[in-house]
Amino acid sequence: MSQSDAFSRHKARSEKEDTGRRLLDRAVERLTRHVASRSSRRSLLGRAGAWVTFGALVPTLPVERASAATPAKPQPAKFKAPTPFAANAQTKDPTACNYWRYCAIDGFLCASCGGGVHSCPPGTSPSPTSWIGTCFNPGDGQSYLVAYRDCCGQDACSQPMCLGSEGDQPSYRPQANNDIIWCFGTGALIYNCSTSVIVGNAS
Incomplete structure (x- = not known):
């Protein structure tokens, strides 16, 4: 394989990678612009604050915890008296x-x-x-x-x-x-x- 063939292959591979990066960059840019055009910074901060507050309240929700449950007292066994x-x-x-x-x-x-x-x-x-x-x-x-x-x-x-x-x-x-x-x-x-x-x- 000649040096020029190796160079052309390398160039083709790098062009493919650049094309993939450009497509990803464009998709992220479009998504960011779409979100920015539909919402303000204030609403974004409000939503983020709501999620943080909700996340902090999750542990306080009433759920049955096995560690906090008190075991039932065993009842004394009743034996049949023979006399x-x-x-x-x-x-x-x-x-x-x-x-x-x-x-x-x-x-x-x-x-x-x-x-x-x-x-x-x-x-x-x-x-x-x-x-x-x-x-x-x-x-x-x-x-x-x-x-x-x-x-x-x-x-x-x-x-x-x-x-x-x-x-x-x-x-x-x-x-x-x-x-x-x-x-x-x-x-x-x-x-x-x-x-x-x-x-x-x-x-």
């Missing part, structure tokens, strides 16, 4: 007879007599043996094996007596009989109150 005592049982107040652990208790509550749900009052000692019951906890829907121990060594507590008879068996089945005074083996057969200790899950 009449469990239907009225509660989990908050251990000094009331309908506390869920007291389904098979018979006596005064140590929680009302200076002790706790599972601890004897000062000056008394727990019996080495106990009777058992299976109580339903309405808080978690589980049934638990509960051991009841008498606290012995002082006169009976003068608080109201509670009688839970779930699973109560005759005296010839002493492990499930709540009428027996369980103070033998403590050195004093004087009954004071009863505790309830969770042994484990009954299921």
Whole structure:
């Protein structure tokens, strides 16, 4: 290829590019003149200001935002009570007879007599043996094996007596009989109150 051919090709290419640029320049010029002839500077500034104001107001529009929504409080699960005592049982107040652990208790509550749900009052000692019951906890829907121990060594507590008879068996089945005074083996057969200790899950 000669030098003159290369030069003529280069010239033709640059003329095409110039033609394309001229066409684009003319189109932009026509559009600008058309807009300028139909609107004033004041209206252009007014429209630009309106768009800026609208853009600033968009975030304040009322829309549902997932981050701002407060989650609904979960409702406590309702479990079907297996027994009449469990239907009225509660989990908050251990000094009331309908506390869920007291389904098979018979006596005064140590929680009302200076002790706790599972601890004897000062000056008394727990019996080495106990009777058992299976109580339903309405808080978690589980049934638990509960051991009841008498606290012995002082006169009976003068608080109201509670009688839970779930699973109560005759005296010839002493492990499930709540009428027996369980103070033998403590050195004093004087009954004071009863505790309830969770042994484990009954299921």
